[in-house]
Amino acid sequence: MNIDIFPKKDLLDKWRRDTKWYETAAGEPPKCLRCGRAMPSKISHCALSRYIDVQICPECGTEEAMLDWDGKALPLRNWHAAQNAEASVAPVEGEVTLMPTCGFPEVFEQPRREVWGHPNGFPMSELCYARADHDGYRWHTTWTRCQDLPKDAALIGEVDGLYGALLALPEFQTLHTLRKMCRNCAEIVAEEDPNTYNLFAETPHFHVWLRLITRERDYNLYCHYYYKAQPTEKTA
Numbered sequence: 001m002n003i004d005i006f007p008k009k010d011l012l013d014k015w016r017r018d019t020k021w022y023e024t025a026a027g028e029p030p031k032c033l034r035c036g037r038a039m040p041s042k043i044s045h046c047a048l049s050r051y052i053d054v055q056i057c058p059e060c061g062t063e064e065a066m067l068d069w070d071g072k073a074l075p076l077r078n079w080h081a082a083q084n085a086e087a088s089v090a091p092v093e094g095e096v097t098l099m100p101t102c103g104f105p106e107v108f109e110q111p112r113r114e115v116w117g118h119p120n121g122f123p124m125s126e127l128c129y130a131r132a133d134h135d136g137y138r139w140h141t142t143w144t145r146c147q148d149l150p151k152d153a154a155l156i157g158e159v160d161g162l163y164g165a166l167l168a169l170p171e172f173q174t175l176h177t178l179r180k181m182c183r184n185c186a187e188i189v190a191e192e193d194p195n196t197y198n199l200f201a202e203t204p205h206f207h208v209w210l211r212l213i214t215r216e217r218d219y220n221l222y223c224h225y226y227y228k229a230q231p232t233e234k235t236a
């Protein structure tokens, strides 16, 4: 399963097209993906973004460095190219996109199912969730089941497939890379807490909510799976 973190693919794709200008220099130079100003006419005068593998204008390069000094960043979705939908690549089948906005708020309005040891229960459609911490070397995951597992092995494969692909992303290799990705691509839960973020995704049969906590010595990842439609099979 391939995972894209919105709007990385769109920006990379746009930049791939923009670089062609530097081969021919015909017409207007491309616009900076970050601010929309004209890019320098020589590629050696551009700056490499510290958050994504594209060149940006020198002013943006300096601004990124200064913000980074304060532990801040302009989220990629606020970049000029992402905001003006100049980029926008059609979704690819079998690919999952992690988004900073929730496309399934109704899940959180559902009646809750009581689960032993969890007095507040879980939304009725929740199948299971993974809770994991990163010890600096690797992830340690515990799974909690909120209802009986489906008989259809393909559904379990979908749950495992996404989780495996997630932990294999370069952004999930250390808390440092995770924090950097969160600042750039995730939804911050509360401005006063710079360590807690949300991301949302959709697979063919599940809505997925990721809660990311970038503090050390804490649980760093919760990955919740909600059925889009409850399977009708008998699980007894």
Ligand SMILES: [Zn+2]
Pocket (backbone or CB within 6 Å): 032, 033, 034, 035, 036, 037, 056, 057, 058, 059, 060, 061
């Ligand atoms: Zn710029």
